[in-house]
Amino acid sequence: MPTTHGVLVRHYDPHPALGRHQVLDARSLRFRHRATRDTLHPVSWQPTIPVLDQQNLQAQHIRTSQLVDGTPDVDALGSCTANAAAAALSIVLDAPRLAAAGLTPDARAAEEWAIRLYADATAADEFTAWQWPPNDAGSSGLGAARALHSRGLIGSYTHILDADALASALQSGPVLLGLPWYDAWFTPGTDAFVDTVPYWRTSGLAGGHEVCALALEEVAQDASGRVIPERTVLRARSSWGTAWGDGGDFRLRLSTYNALRDQIDAIQLHA
Incomplete structure (x- = not known):
């Protein structure tokens, strides 16, 4: 975990199902969302594109060799950062800007769009050693945000550094959430909660995964206006199709975010 400059x-x-690395750049961390002590409310954001699937690409009739020069056809990509960014962008931009960007509600076309963004994100990740093509070795939420900004699709992005800021940011839109992903989390528990699965902490670290936080389904605050993590529930969208989780989504408590915060990064996109 090197820290340089x-x-x-x-x-x-x-x-094959994961591909996120954590990159925190002090230059962009200065641009952060700061929580207020306003009353928070449950809120839910709905992407205008379907749940994407970074796996089973051939069954989706997706040929990566036809999308990005120099790539072979593969059945899965570590493109979760781009898939999460595509879901968030479909909420952030209005219909005319989405159409101009080429991000449509067609499932296959949207996944192909995300694959192209993944290639751009790996190029934008100046602090990682790999680029796709040729190496499908993942990217970061920061790389995806930079790729969207360089395309002119967003005007800015802000970082979220604590639980209160995350709950506050979700009041105004979705959040890209980069997580350490545990083996037990591949099979969520009741109501698609990943953090109610017994012994998930000791199940083994599978890798890093980027998701799109879409909802604050339950929220509680103390007398000072700070969130109560154990009583605050997030819902997030993965990129493994609708057969996984709750139609492609999962839930976790904000207390789990707090427990893993040093391995998490969160970014909100702004039109």
Whole structure:
């Protein structure tokens, strides 16, 4: 986990279903969302694109060799950062801007769009050693945000550094959430909670995963206006199709975010 010139980079082993690395750059961390003590409310954001699937690409009739020069056809990509960013962008941008960007509600076309963004994100990740093509070794939420900004699709992005700021940011839109992903979390528990699965902490670290936090389904605050993590529930969208979790989504408590915060990064996109 090297830190050089104010940049922290934490690499995770690549996995066909996972591909996120943690990159925190002090230059962009100055642009952060700060929580207020306003009353928070449950809120839910709905992407205008379907749940994407970074696996089973051939069954989706997706040929990566036709999307990005120099790539072979593969059945899975570590493209979770781009898939999460595509879901968030479909909420952040209005219909005319989405159409101009080429991000449509067609499932296959949206996944192909995300794959192209993944290639851009790996190029934008100046602090990671790999680029796709040729190496499908993942990217970061920061790389995806930078790729979107360089395309002119977003005007800015802000970082979220604590639980109160995360709950506050979700009041105004979705959040890209980079997580350490545990083996037990591949099979969520009741109501698609990953953190109610017994012994998940000792199940083994599978890698890093990027998701799109879409909802604050339950929220509680103390007398000072700070969130009560154990009573605050997030819902997030993965990129493994609708057969996984709750139609592609999962839930976790904000207390789990707090427990893993040093391995988490969160970014909100702004039009």
